[in-house]
Amino acid sequence: MAPDTNTIPGYTIFREGDYDSASAAAFIPDRVPHPLDIPDQLSIIEIPAAAQLIREWASPKLLKFNCITLREPTKSEYVAYKEGHASRPDRRAFAIVIEQQGSGQISEVVVNLTKSKVERWKEVKDVMPTLTLEDLDIMERISRKDSRVIEACRGLGITDMSKVFVDGWAIGVDERWGFERRLQQGLAYYRNHELDNQYAHPLDFTVIADTEREEVLSVDIRYVNGERTAIPLTEHHYLPNFIGDKYKHDTLKPIDITQPQGVSFQVRGNELTWAGYKMHIGFNYREGIVISDVRMHDPYEDRDRALFNRISVVEMVVPYGCPETPHHKKHAFDLGEYGSGYMTNSLKLGCDCKGAIHYMDGVLCTGKGEAAVIKNAICIHEEDNGLLYKHTDYRDGTVVSARDRKLIISQIITAANYEYGFYHTFTLDGTYKLEVKLTGMLNTYCMHPSEQAASSPYGTEVAPAIIAQNHQHIFSLRVDPEIDGHNNTVLQSDAVVSKDPLGSSENYYGNGFYCEKTPLRTALEGATNYNHETSRSWDIINPNRLNKVSKKPVAFKIVNNACPALLAKPGSVVWKRAAFARKSLWVLPYKDYELYPAGDYVCQSTGDENHPDNLTIQDWANRNESIENADIVCYIQFGLTHFPRTEDFPIMPVEPVSVMLRASNFFQRNPALWVPPSALCVDSISRNAFPACCSGGESKNLPKL
Known part of the structure; x- marks a missing residue:
């Protein structure tokens, strides 16, 4: 089974079983483990393993994972290990989970991956976690189907909702709702065609939505003197498709960066x-x-x-x-x-x-x-x-x-x-x-x-x-x-x-x-x-x-x-x-x-x-x-x-x-004196040498450093 690259743009998603396949091996670095590789990120094997332990603990509740990330060891644990006074700290994951039924309760979870067990489960109140890319995608999808958004667009002469694009933003504080709903605000734009610049065509309304229920709550239209604001339809492009012959290809010559002996x-x-x-x-x-x-x-x-x-x-x-x-x-x-x-x-x-x-x-x-x-x-x-x-x-x-x-x-x-x-x-x-x-x-x-x-x-x-x-x-x-x-x-x-x-x-x-x-x-x-x-x-x-x-x-x-x-x-x-x-x-x-x-x-x-x-x-x-x-x-x-x-x-x-x-005052003197000089030159009359940095030649009869 090949990894799925289509769910979230820019991500390669590994479904169940993928991390045992040859395709997944390409995403696991070929390396010799270093004894201090503790602050590293979780691997593609550890994340689903942590998720499975959390599901088993919470069963039969259905969960959505807001994050699963490394739970770094405490500083005292890490220092004791580095200095040879303690054994390697257990590998742990930290997760924020949202219950998908009923209350939408948000909880923090600590999983001990070394011992394969959930160590801590804490419910948190009156807070809302990060909006992920999956969450932000909800805003545009539900806005295009909502009757109030469609009506707001019709008032501007827009009938093709595929040309309406909505950027999901966190909302900060909106006095109309509290922590009973997980909110986003959507900033609306128009694209006349696939490659159009939407930020040249902002619309005069915003959308408020509930991320978890996938529900539009409000469409807030801004009126000026009781009137709507027409879409600015002039196109302002920046993509190469539209710049075309305005590019000056011969003005800038290529700059190549080479390190023939490799990196340092x-x-x-x-x-x-x-x-x-x-x-x-x-x-x-x-x-x-x-x-x-x-x-x-x-x-x-x-x-x-x-x-x-x-x-x-x-x-x-x-x-x-x-x-x-x-x-x-x-x-x-x-x-x-x-x-x-x-x-x-x-x-x-x-x-x-x-x-x-x-x-x-x-x-x-x-x-x-x-x-x-x-x-x-x-x-x-x-x-x-x-x-x-x-x-x-x-x-x-x-x-x-x-x-x-x-x-x-x-x-x-x-x-x-x-x-x-x-x-x-x-x-x-x-x-x-x-x-x-x-x-x-x-x-x-x-x-x-x-x-x-x-x-x-x-x-x-x-x-x-x-x-x-x-x-x-x-x-x-x-x-x-x-x-x-x-x-x-x-x-x-x-x-x-x-x-x-x-x-x-x-x-x-x-x-x-x-x-x-x-x-x-x-x-x-x-x-x-x-x-x-x-x-x-x-x-x-x-x-x-x-x-x-x-x-x-x-x-x-x-x-x-x-x-x-x-x-x-x-x-x-x-x-x-x-x-x-x-x-x-x-x-x-x-x-x-x-x-x-x-x-x-x-x-x-x-x-x-x-x-x-x-x-x-x-x-x-x-x-x-x-x-x-x-x-x-x-x-x-x-x-x-x-x-x-x-x-x-x-x-x-x-x-x-x-x-x-x-x-x-950290070092006793310039700590970079070990760096070989690029040029060391002396006056050709007084020292029988020539300025290498100016002529490109090698200096001669140089004093010893």
């Missing part, structure tokens, strides 16, 4: 090694890429040193800034409401990735508990990164110049209209950088002839009768640091002017300034914002280890100046739901399985504090526990405020935004 990294199981770094690469339905157990070799101490226990993107929010109906309900939490893993693209060489690529597949589950594989979900490759360091001695012409290189671990997701590329990057000087590239389609809406976008502050008319609203993209990067040891502290670093007055003996010329270091001692102190005036950054230090040269604690510095303030008013729906986005940084004591700052259950969440089954980052901070010289975790918010441009339509050029953590 190695992948064994899910352990990745490169240029002194070692780390593990995992993947799950909610966070997508998870990077764990990051270490780097110190060439001066000749040992591997711990940097980070775990890194992942755990949430993002896209609040729209137009208060008018229906835009007030548009604030997407793309990770918490839909799952980064579920939305991941299957990457294509030459399109999404270029060069010598190593791919990893993503393994997820379907609502039936089957294993689903996203081929090439993760791309790993190297790129040249420009100068690593350079110096020219103007006296004798000596030039030393080394090239930097970066290792990139990436995925791309499609969240309805938007695409997000996540690029986790490591460079040779001890720097980690997360860059997010935003592209895809603007969320658009139709304008009534009486409306003037130029007089409205809330959006831009990107094409005649088509408006795109102002919005923000705020991401949350969770960093579980392990800076040369388990206990760390965060220092807030501000550039301040010397307090000594102008003309004083201590600051006679008035030019003194220094870095003021403020330790963040409690969780509420650890909730802090960026300050442009003081070029604020934060140092994650190990107060128990001093740099032998600087006599300062070893540290990694958080560099984050792309952190816009959440612009929703305090007390508003999105302000309450996106508590994490109110601060640039939160520092908290580490606790097992506290991961998601907007709550474990984001769909239909209210953001109210102290929800027993859905605590958020504000609840964690309110405990106000010590974060000084402790096992801590940092939530770093970064992003951008997007005022749409006509250049963003019909398809948006990439908009990059990034955050960085880099070694700061």
Whole structure:
């Protein structure tokens, strides 16, 4: 029996028995198991095995599986195993299940796969889990058949419902319904033909539906002066079929990336090694890429040193800034409401990735508990990164110049209209950088002839009768640091002017300034914002280890100046739901399985504090526990405020935004001095040599290093 590739676009689904076949073997990596391959994702064998154990436990109830994912061991278990003090932790799965009859009760389940038993079953109340791709598909299917939707379309002159397309979105909060229904909102568009751009033809109504009952609850039509808004029918294309002879094929010459001796990294199981770094690469339905157990070799101490226990993107929010109906309900939490893993693209060489690529597949589950594989979900490759360091001695012409290189671990997701590329990057000087590239389609809406976008502050008319609203993209990067040891502290670093007055003996010329270091001692102190005036950054230090040269604690510095303030008013729906986005940084004591700052259950969440089954980052901070010289975790918010441009339509050029953590007094000197220089040249008169970097020749009579 061959795997079914047709149920969910982009997924390869394995039906019962497939995982024993030769076809399934192609999706199981040919590898030697590594003893530290614990944080890996579940395999196509483990997912249906977990589903079967859960069904047997719940029988005769019928269940739908919202997720089946790895239940990572507790940190203490993992550390004890790594250090040789304990046996390998049992392999466990975590699942969220929905009863398909009666109440629609939602439960959390922990399955011990090593012992083949259900260890924990917990019912949760007044929460709604992630909307999967299968759930989102329901919206369009039922909308096309609903009499109220058909009537709304007829009012616009649409009689062919196959030309109506409805993007399913999480709804946030709708006062008409509570937690008795699992809700979606549908944003409606029109396509005149198969390849038409639907976002050029937005319709003037939205659909509200019950995902579980597959029932349309309401069709909300927006009237302007008592009138409907006609469909903007002008076509705005971006596909090659329509660009045609407007492409300039001869202007750009090909760029080829070759590595004739192969790549410099190695992948064994899910352990990745490169240029002194070692780390593990995992993947799950909610966070997508998870990077764990990051270490780097110190060439001066000749040992591997711990940097980070775990890194992942755990949430993002896209609040729209137009208060008018229906835009007030548009604030997407793309990770918490839909799952980064579920939305991941299957990457294509030459399109999404270029060069010598190593791919990893993503393994997820379907609502039936089957294993689903996203081929090439993760791309790993190297790129040249420009100068690593350079110096020219103007006296004798000596030039030393080394090239930097970066290792990139990436995925791309499609969240309805938007695409997000996540690029986790490591460079040779001890720097980690997360860059997010935003592209895809603007969320658009139709304008009534009486409306003037130029007089409205809330959006831009990107094409005649088509408006795109102002919005923000705020991401949350969770960093579980392990800076040369388990206990760390965060220092807030501000550039301040010397307090000594102008003309004083201590600051006679008035030019003194220094870095003021403020330790963040409690969780509420650890909730802090960026300050442009003081070029604020934060140092994650190990107060128990001093740099032998600087006599300062070893540290990694958080560099984050792309952190816009959440612009929703305090007390508003999105302000309450996106508590994490109110601060640039939160520092908290580490606790097992506290991961998601907007709550474990984001769909239909209210953001109210102290929800027993859905605590958020504000609840964690309110405990106000010590974060000084402790096992801590940092939530770093970064992003951008997007005022749409006509250049963003019909398809948006990439908009990059990034955050960085880099070694700061961690090493005794530049850790990349081992990198061979690209050119070492001396003046031809004084040293009887010629400049190799300029002439392309080899340097002669060079001084020994």
